[in-house]
Amino acid sequence: DFSGFPKLSTNTYVDNVLVNIDNDQNFKNARENATLLMLVRNRELEGALKSMRSLEDRFNRQYQYDWTFLNDVPFDNDFIEATTAMASGKTQYGLIPSEEWDRPDWINETVFETSLQLMNEKGVIYGGSKSYRNMCRFNSGYFFRQELLLNYDYYFRVEPDVEYFCDFPYDPFKVMREQRKKYGFVISMYEYEDTIPTLWDAVEEFMEEYPELIDFDTNSFDFITDSGLVGKNTPIIDSNSRYNLCHFWSNFEIADLRFFRSERYIKFFEFLDSKGGFYYERWGDAPVHSIGVALLMRRDEIIHFDELGYYHIPFSTCPSSNLMRIAQRCVCDPDIDENIDVRLNSCLMRWWKNGSGKFFMKHT
Numbered sequence: 001d002f003s004g005f006p007k008l009s010t011n012t013y014v015d016n017v018l019v020n021i022d023n024d025q026n027f028k029n030a031r032e033n034a035t036l037l038m039l040v041r042n043r044e045l046e047g048a049l050k051s052m053r054s055l056e057d058r059f060n061r062q063y064q065y066d067w068t069f070l071n072d073v074p075f076d077n078d079f080i081e082a083t084t085a086m087a088s089g090k091t092q093y094g095l096i097p098s099e100e101w102d103r104p105d106w107i108n109e110t111v112f113e114t115s116l117q118l119m120n121e122k123g124v125i126y127g128g129s130k131s132y133r134n135m136c137r138f139n140s141g142y143f144f145r146q147e148l149l150l151n152y153d154y155y156f157r158v159e160p161d162v163e164y165f166c167d168f169p170y171d172p173f174k175v176m177r178e179q180r181k182k183y184g185f186v187i188s189m190y191e192y193e194d195t196i197p198t199l200w201d202a203v204e205e206f207m208e209e210y211p212e213l214i215d216f217d218t219n220s221f222d223f224i225t226d227s228g229l230v231g232k233n234t235p236i237i238d239s240n241s242r243y244n245l246c247h248f249w250s251n252f253e254i255a256d257l258r259f260f261r262s263e264r265y266i267k268f269f270e271f272l273d274s275k276g277g278f279y280y281e282r283w284g285d286a287p288v289h290s291i292g293v294a295l296l297m298r299r300d301e302i303i304h305f306d307e308l309g310y311y312h313i314p315f316s317t318c319p320s321s322n323l324m325r326i327a328q329r330c331v332c333d334p335d336i337d338e339n340i341d342v343r344l345n346s347c348l349m350r351w352w353k354n355g356s357g358k359f360f361m362k363h364t
């Protein structure tokens with residue numbers, strides 16, 4: 001019984017903005033129609049609480065956005081009790097239907113087992129894990145269709161054991177809506193090619209089959225392919241495909257659910273899914289989201305949140321300006337090794353180089 005915990009009193013829409021009519025808050029903060037979202041296991045409770053505490057402190061306590069938790073098995077009472085207590089907003093807990101989590105029947109058992117073994121022997125990270133593959137496929141094609149998310153426009157993906165280093169200088173959901181952004185990231189890097197040997201082949205087939213869905217004049221195809229963009233600061237990737245392996249690191253993601261629910265993204269996901277690569281290889285949701293976004297979205301609909309310090313093992317990002325770090329009470333040092341922005345395995349220089357940043361507007 002969690003009736004003793006503070007709950008939002010009423011939600012209502014004013015000009016399409018979800019407003020919390022809370023007696024104590026008195027309209028203080030207009031909210032967007034958005035939720036914080038965590039896919040998580042019961043045993044990750046402590047890590048979940050750490051991430052929540054950090055995000056509540058740095059951002060959400062001023063807004064009280066709802067928290068949505070998803071799991072392939074029911075959340076236990078300890079999990080629900082502790083996360084509800086940690087949240088400033090209301091919390092909701094969803095059980096993922098097994099058809100949207102478990103390996104589909106049409107996946108060939110023998111091919112699957114052989115691939116698991118091979119990737120394991122090769123030392124590919126999570127190469128031998130079955131549940132990791134379910135997770136990647138779910139995050140690629142099913143999270144946005146979960147019932148609890150259907151009434152929201154935006155989500156902010158949170159994982160256990162992450163940290164936000166700085167006070168948020170704005171509500172990123174509001175920035176997204178006002179600037180008509182549909183995908184926001186903080187870190188981008190190169191994917192391990194061993195996890196996606198045939199992903200790009202599938203993407204090329206998709207592009208041939210659905211040319212009407214792709215607008216090369218406005219999308220960010222240049223960001224994920226190398227067409228004369230390799231300069232002295234960009235590593236040359238020894239890849240046998242045109243894909244340069246750049247992807248947005250999806251453990252941090254603020255995006256528009258309506259994009260993922262769109263017919264074009266669903267077509268993209270189903271096309272990839274039909275190839276079986278989520279199981280026969282180990283396609284990650286990060287390259288799948290990123291390629292989908294780079295192909296199907298306008299470049300000016302993608303935003304790099306430069307001001308948000310963030311850590312997920314083993315990389316971090318920290319605002320490079322000292323002034324900004326002071327103003328936002330950051331607890332991070334941009335000059336350490338784990339700060340990916342200054343390392344060769346960051347794709348950020350490619351993002352700026354190909355002009356992707358030219359639509360970026362300062363939002364203060």
Ligand code: GDP
Nearest residue numbers: 039040041044070071072131132135159160251
């Ligand atoms: P990594 O970031 O690639 O090392 O992978 P994680 O282990 O952090 O998994 C990514 C996200 O999926 C995290 O939010 C995990 O809590 C979640 N996750 C991974 N596997 C499972 C699973 O089997 N069940 C559930 N419910 N969540 C999972």
Ligand code: MN
Nearest residue numbers: 159160251312
């Ligand atoms: Mn993680």
